[in-house]
Structure formats: structure tokens, C-alpha cells
Amino acid sequence: MKIFKLPDLGEGLPEAEITAWQVAVGERIEKDAPLVAVETAKAIVDIPSPESGRILRLYGQPGDIVHTGDPLIEFEDSGAQQADAGTVVGEVPVGKEVLEESPAHIGKSAIGIKATPAVRALAHRLNVDMSIVTPSGVDDMITAADIQRVAGILAQLGPMEPLRGVRRSMARVMSQAHAEVAPVTITDDADIDAWGVDSDVSLRLIRAIAVACGKEPALNAWYDSHALGRRLLEQVDLGMAVDTTEGLFVPVLRDVARRDATDMRRGLEAIKQAVRERSIPPQEMRGYTITLSNFGTFAGRYANPIVVPPSVAIVAAGRIREAVVASAGQMLVHRILPLSLTIDHRAVTGGEAARFLAALLADLSLPD
Secondary structure: OEEEEOOOOOOOOOEEEEEEEOOOOOOEEOOOOEEEEEEOOOOEEEEEOOOOEEEEEEOOOOOOEEEOOOEEEEEOOOOOOOOOOOOOOOOOOOOOOOOOOOOOOOOOOHHHOEEOHHHHHHHHHOOOOHHHOOOOOHHHEEOHHHHHHHHHHHHHHOOOOOOOHHHHHHHHHHHHHHHHOOEEEEEEEEEOOOOOOOOOHHHHHHHHHHHHHHHOHHHOEEEEOOOOEEEEOOOOOEEEOEEEOOEEEOOEEOOHHHOOHHHHHHHHHHHHHHHHOOOOOHHHHOOOOEEEEOHHHOOOOOOOOOOOOOEOEEEEEOOOEEEEEEEOOEEEEEEEEEEEEEEEOOOOOHHHHHHHHHHHHHHHOOOO
């Protein structure tokens, strides 16, 4: 037999979810013909057959999560079958059970939890994570009643929904960022009253970020936590946070400092369409040097956006509002765009962040 395993689908993609098989057991497939469609955290990928042959077995069903290197399909071996001269005697059974990975719990370690062996056994039997149980016993001991109380609550809530695809990747990335980054957030308001009525908010924000990166390049950088070093990057590749029902995507708009408005708008529409269709190539979701989140299209003024390594900064724009401002001794109503900037303080100083934000505000205050 010949077993084809899930190939490496690219950096940061250690697993995929089977969405549809293009073949069935017993069928013959030609080399490079569509074999299986899998959904990664980045896109839906069609994997071609590595060879021609007849299908003996499919590993997994649609909805199953497989990791890089896991078996996907078994081909009929067209060569002569040779007897095994090894030490194994008899039939070696092949497991057919598909094991699903349990979600990892983030919380306090079970090592510091106080409970008797009987209570721990009860928690295991009722599938209760002891790290979420509030102890009521003496000296913070978890009792059987505590376990039963939490088990009852979980039963009312219903079964847990495993995170898949984009949401699964988002949970992993956010956990890593929370554990690693030393975040500092500063906020301010951009007075955009000089803008035209039909100004393109996204393009103005992109232009301002490119200008600010030119004046304070420390924020357009990657930080290496292992080597304790940073790389200042000349090209500004902007990650655009895009919200979808399936989770958060961050496609990359390349070289924004050297593109004109028409080309930029075309690029924006192209990546948004690709995200909606889940057709964006994985390489177009990697390598951003700074990030923009325009969450104000929905609601909210200020945020505490999360920096994802190795980048060191993210800009978040809130909802545009009208506000009374003092101008030339008069009280006037101007349009205001609230901004939040989070930096990784391991690589960026407070002064660098403040200078970047000042440059951002200055460019946004200009007329179109």
C-alpha cells in the first residue's frame, strides 16, 4: 500500500479541516486530479493527487481535522506484494477510529488544584475541567458538590462547539500574542473636518500610516524575541483586519507607500472579494509589517488592539463622530476620528510610538 499524507500547506498552517473528498474508495484517480478540498485558517485549498492509482481507503470524513503529516489516503500498490521479513508475526490491525483533538483550556494549572483522588476521578468521569471550578471546601479544597454543580451548569449550556478553521487559528495566535507581547496602547483624536464629503476613509488611513512609517520607521518592524533583536523594514506591507462570520482574516496590502489611490482601492476590493470567497492564497495572509483595524465601521471609539508577532504595532480607527472643538477662539463642530495605537514595548519606545501617532494625526488633518 501507498499512503499519502497531508503535505505542508505553508508557514503557520499546521492543520486543516477536510471539507470534501473528490474521490471515493474503489475509484481510480489520475495524477494531479483533484483529490480532496481542505479548509485551513487561511483559505480553502484543493489538494491534487500525487500519483495515479486506485483508492483503497480515505482517512477521515468531512469535518475532521488533520495535521501536517497525518495520513490522508491509501493507494493500491500496483507492484508485487513482498512478504515482510521483519519480526512482526501475525496480522497488524489498522485503527479506523477518527480521534478529535480536545480544545486546550487556558487557565490555572491543574497542579495547584486541591482535591481528593475521588473528586478528581468524579471530575474526569463528568468531563469537568477542574481549573474552572470554584472551590467551596476547607482550605480551598474542591468538593464533589463543586464538581456536580459545574457539571450541571455545563449540561444546561449544551455541548461545546470546537473552534475550527479561522477561529481556531485566531485563538491560537491571540493566546501567543497575549503571552509574549508587552503591549502599550495610546489614543488620540484626528480632526478630519478638512476632508471632503466623499473622502475614502480606508485610503486616507492607509496613506497616513505609510507617511507615519516613513517618519518613525521603528513601528514598521519585526521583533525577534529569541535573538532579542529587531529588523526595521523599508517596505510597508499593511495587514488589513477583515471581519467575517467565520472569524478574523488579515490579508496583506503590499507596498502601500508606493501605490497611488486608484491602485490601492483596486487592491483593497480584490483582497476583500478573495476573503469573502475564501480564495485568497495563503502567502497573501503572511508577512505584514504593521496592521490596521478599522473597527469603527461598526461601533466604538477606542480599542486595545492586539499586536501579533513578529510585527510591533497596530493602528485601530474608531467610529467617526461630530464633536465641539475650540478653533481660533470659537466653538465649532468638527468631524473627529478616534485612533488607538498599540505597540510592543519590547521593541518600540514610548517616544517612538508618540512620534508615529503625531505624524499619523498630522497627515489625517490635511484636506484630500
